[in-house]
Amino acid sequence: MDNLETYNRVSSLERPLPKTLLLSVYTLLFFTIIMGAINFAVSAIDQPVLDYISIAALIAYILIYIIDGHRHRYCQHCGDRLTRITRPFLLTSKFLSMEGRKQGDYFYTRSRRHLWSLTPRWTKISQQSLACHHCRLTEEKQTESYEAASEAEIAQLSANTP
The missing domain is CATH 1.20.58 (Methane Monooxygenase Hydroxylase; Chain G, domain 1)
Incomplete structure (x- = not known):
C-alpha cells in the first residue's frame, strides 16, 4: 500500500x-x-x-x-470499491480519560463487549477512514473501530507493563 x-x-x-x-x-x-x-x-x-x-x-x-x-461503498469519482484504512491514532480527551495504553496506531483498553458479558476483555480501538486507492483520496471523517485483542497482543501488553 x-x-x-x-x-x-x-x-x-x-x-x-x-x-x-x-x-x-x-x-x-x-x-x-x-x-x-x-x-x-x-x-x-x-x-x-x-x-x-x-x-x-x-x-x-x-x-x-x-x-x-x-454493503460495499463505491467511490463517487471513479466507481471503484472503497476500502477502510487505519489512520494514525490521535489521543483525544475521550481516550485520555480511559484506562489503557496506546501502542502504534491502536489503543488497548479493558471493556465489556456486550451488555451480557460479565468480565471485561482487552479491546483494540483504531481510527479508520474510507480510501480510494485508484484516485488516491481519503475521507476527512474518521470512525472508531473496536475489535477483540488477540492472545499475542495481550501477551505483548503484559510484557510491556512496568
Whole structure:
C-alpha cells in the first residue's frame, strides 16, 4: 500500500445516490413506525391493518439497517470499491480519560463487549477512514473501530507493563 500521507483528503468519497435513497427510505419507515405507535397508543382508528403495517415497517427498518452496515461503498469519482484504512491514532480527551495504553496506531483498553458479558476483555480501538486507492483520496471523517485483542497482543501488553 502507498504512503497515506500522499493521499488528498476530501469531505466525502461515497456516491451520494445510495446515501440519499437510504436516507429517504429510513425517513419514510421511521414516520410509518411513529404513526403506527401513536395510533396504537391512542387507539383512534380501530383497524389492525395499521398495526400490521407499522410492525412490517419496523422489521423492514431493522433489516435495511443491517444490510446498510454490510454493503460495499463505491467511490463517487471513479466507481471503484472503497476500502477502510487505519489512520494514525490521535489521543483525544475521550481516550485520555480511559484506562489503557496506546501502542502504534491502536489503543488497548479493558471493556465489556456486550451488555451480557460479565468480565471485561482487552479491546483494540483504531481510527479508520474510507480510501480510494485508484484516485488516491481519503475521507476527512474518521470512525472508531473496536475489535477483540488477540492472545499475542495481550501477551505483548503484559510484557510491556512496568
